[in-house]
Amino acid sequence: MKFLRNTLDKIKPNFEKGGKLHFLHSTFDAIETFMFVPNHTTKRGAHIRDGIDLKRTMFTVVIALVPALLFGMWNVGELHYAAQNIDSTLIQNLLYGAMKVVPIIAVSYLTGLGIEFAFCQVNGHPVNEGFLVSGMLIPLIVPADIPLWMVIVATAFAVIIGKEVFGGTGMNILNPALTARVFLYIAYPVEMAGDIWVSGIKEGIVDASSGATYLGDLGVGKVVNVDVYNAFMGFMPGSIGETSTLMCLIGAVILIASGIGSWRIMLATVIGALGMGLILNAVGGNPYYDLPAYQHLIIGGFAFGAVFMATDPVSAAHTQRGKWIYGILIGVLTVLIRVFNPAYPEGIMFAILFMNVMAPLVDNYVVKANIKRRLNRVKA
Amino acid sequence: MSTETQAVEAEVKEREPLFSKKNRKLISNPLDADNPITVQVLGVCSALAVTVKLIPTLYMCISVLFVLICSNVAISLLRNVIPGRIRIIVQLLVVASLVAVVDQVLQAYAYDVSKQLSVFVGLIITNCIIMGRLEAFALANKPGPAFLDGLGNGLGYAVILIPVAFFRELFGSGSLFGFNIFGENYPGNGVMMSPVGACIVLGLLIWFQRSRNGYTEEA
Numbered sequence A: 001m002k003f004l005r006n007t008l009d010k011i012k013p014n015f016e017k018g019g020k021l022h023f024l025h026s027t028f029d030a031i032e033t034f035m036f037v038p039n040h041t042t043k044r045g046a047h048i049r050d051g052i053d054l055k056r057t058m059f060t061v062v063i064a065l066v067p068a069l070l071f072g073m074w075n076v077g078e079l080h081y082a083a084q085n086i087d088s089t090l091i092q093n094l095l096y097g098a099m100k101v102v103p104i105i106a107v108s109y110l111t112g113l114g115i116e117f118a119f120c121q122v123n124g125h126p127v128n129e130g131f132l133v134s135g136m137l138i139p140l141i142v143p144a145d146i147p148l149w150m151v152i153v154a155t156a157f158a159v160i161i162g163k164e165v166f167g168g169t170g171m172n173i174l175n176p177a178l179t180a181r182v183f184l185y186i187a188y189p190v191e192m193a194g195d196i197w198v199s200g201i202k203e204g205i206v207d208a209s210s211g212a213t214y215l216g217d218l219g220v221g222k223v224v225n226v227d228v229y230n231a232f233m234g235f236m237p238g239s240i241g242e243t244s245t246l247m248c249l250i251g252a253v254i255l256i257a258s259g260i261g262s263w264r265i266m267l268a269t270v271i272g273a274l275g276m277g278l279i280l281n282a283v284g285g286n287p288y289y290d291l292p293a294y295q296h297l298i299i300g301g302f303a304f305g306a307v308f309m310a311t312d313p314v315s316a317a318h319t320q321r322g323k324w325i326y327g328i329l330i331g332v333l334t335v336l337i338r339v340f341n342p343a344y345p346e347g348i349m350f351a352i353l354f355m356n357v358m359a360p361l362v363d364n365y366v367v368k369a370n371i372k373r374r375l376n377r378v379k380a
Numbered sequence B: 001m002s003t004e005t006q007a008v009e010a011e012v013k014e015r016e017p018l019f020s021k022k023n024r025k026l027i028s029n030p031l032d033a034d035n036p037i038t039v040q041v042l043g044v045c046s047a048l049a050v051t052v053k054l055i056p057t058l059y060m061c062i063s064v065l066f067v068l069i070c071s072n073v074a075i076s077l078l079r080n081v082i083p084g085r086i087r088i089i090v091q092l093l094v095v096a097s098l099v100a101v102v103d104q105v106l107q108a109y110a111y112d113v114s115k116q117l118s119v120f121v122g123l124i125i126t127n128c129i130i131m132g133r134l135e136a137f138a139l140a141n142k143p144g145p146a147f148l149d150g151l152g153n154g155l156g157y158a159v160i161l162i163p164v165a166f167f168r169e170l171f172g173s174g175s176l177f178g179f180n181i182f183g184e185n186y187p188g189n190g191v192m193m194s195p196v197g198a199c200i201v202l203g204l205l206i207w208f209q210r211s212r213n214g215y216t217e218e219a
Helices: A002-015 A022-035 A054-083 A090-123 A131-140 A148-160 A176-187 A214-219 A228-233 A245-257 A263-283 A302-309 A320-340 A348-379 B021-031 B044-049 B054-078 B084-109 B111-117 B119-126 B128-136 B143-173 B195-213
Strands: none
Touching: A002 A022, A054 A090, A054 A131, A054 A245, A054 A302, A090 A131, A090 A148, A131 A148, A131 A176, A131 A302, A148 A176, A176 A348, A228 A245, A245 A263, A245 A302, A263 A302, A263 A320, A302 A320, A302 A348, A320 A348, B021 B143, B044 B119, B044 B143, B044 B195, B054 B084, B054 B111, B054 B119, B054 B128, B054 B143, B084 B111, B084 B119, B084 B128, B111 B119, B119 B128, B128 B143, B143 B195
């Protein structure tokens, strides 16, 4: 530790104004603050600067994602071997999963951070590792067999068009990871839908019919008996990290306990989805209407979206009341899109992106309502 | 927007050569600093709709260029006899008959392209670039400059549409002018095939242009 600090201090003058490597100062700054808590202090006014800066916030989210990631890797392997009727051990499953997932993670980080560093360097901004989280989220919401070049294209698209165009970290109106996902979904519909959810189908090792998901079946109007235990634990095909509701709940606990994720948004999203599900149950009609409302919460990527995507502090609503409205509408829209639009089996992605766009509007009206209420109090 | 173009007439007494410095600007300005699409943001609808492939885009650009030049000259010739109150109707009549001609010619000689462009040929009538030039320029200028203005703005339209179509066809279907570039296995790109892709490419072009010439929107 001491050695590291000394080395950094020794080379630091090179990157300061006038130093010969000044043009790389963003990169240096990023590395330095990544390893050590920055020693910035506030010079004026009575403010306290917390040790938890953006980097540490982001890292907490990454830690919260680890359970989902590990389970996802295991699940990729388990499904792959199970579909071939091979009994496999925990280690085998993890190894196979890692073989599939680690390259995706590496590619996602390299592409995203590369672009982000380049932009910061050119614009003279300090590097904000907002991408630490996005780079981990992107691999978790794609199928395990996705070609790596698609990950590169989607990540580049998300970082440039979804984020840097608006001014970089903290300025984006859309969640970058979901931007990447929706890009994949619309750009490569053939590769991103249908029987792709069990690793090995493309190579012909695994029988295609084993890859059906609940959402896929429901979308085409089949009657589906959701195996609640398996769906909750995540023993089902799907994108790498989003199948297990349990792992998402562990992540949610970490986020809420550390005060980083908003429990209001998570709770509101669940309430919205449950409410809409119950209304549809009451109406009835086809198998999808009749799907018990609570089952909407455990199939597909709902839990993952509600915990890790909807709570993105940049693109979510900022006011307390706004967060409730934002979350509830995400839940309602998710169920609506799932049930009424068979062309899009998974609604949570579109629901969150739609509400990302609407969040500033929600905030605007919440603030206005507050001003109006307080003005009335003055008048009275 | 284009205040300087309106002032061009500026009481010129002696005969001005057609390609004077001032008149040359009528062509060069719309290509960059006063581009009808990226700066004035007119005619965007067709820019998003017809740019999936290069060939229909080229036909569209030529059609718009033709209609723009002819209507500009026609309105400029008629400018002293058109009553002010009904000038929009007169302009529409002129544009509509020109568009009808273009449509018939396309149907006769380029039926496939005419099918692909479908309603967007007819919609040239409502293209804001054309109405904008007629109102802002042709009504107040002689036929010579009006011709140049039409040519400049038509080219300004083409100079944006063709790059947009280039990138959309290249990345969307992996071909250029219908020739395969990336090989048979290129999976295509649905974003670039849909108008969303055109919107993004157009935005990137505007980004590129503004970072080059430093143009900013007045607040």
